[in-house]
Amino acid sequence: MGLEEKIKxxxxxxxxxxxxxxxxxxxxxxxxxxxxxxxxxxxxxxxLFKFAKVKGFEVSLFLSL
Structure with missing residues (x-):
């Protein structure tokens, strides 16, 4: 599959x-x-966090240990 097909x-x-x-x-x-x-x-x-807040996206912060 070529790039054009992948884009579409x-x-x-x-x-x-x-x-x-x-x-x-x-x-x-x-x-x-x-x-x-x-x-x-x-x-x-x-x-990206600030962008998400302005756009009203729900953001969940977590730590992965």
Whole structure:
């Protein structure tokens, strides 16, 4: 199955394709690694949490030990 079929079948939006393509490109060029993910993960999570609150999504915080 080609990319065009996957986009249609999965009803993907431009934002999802952009983020996935960006991450794939960074990974393929050797820039993306666990250290980078650790650095940006906290800020990304904070932004997504604020976004969810503004949009009225129900958010459940939990710790996994």
């Amino acid at each position: 079948e999965r009803d993907l939006n431009a934002e999802s394709i952009f983020v996935a393509s960006l991450l794939a490109g960074l990974n393929e060029s050797g820039i993306l690694n666990q250290g980078i993910i650790n650095l940006i993960g906290g800020g990304t999570a904070e932004f």
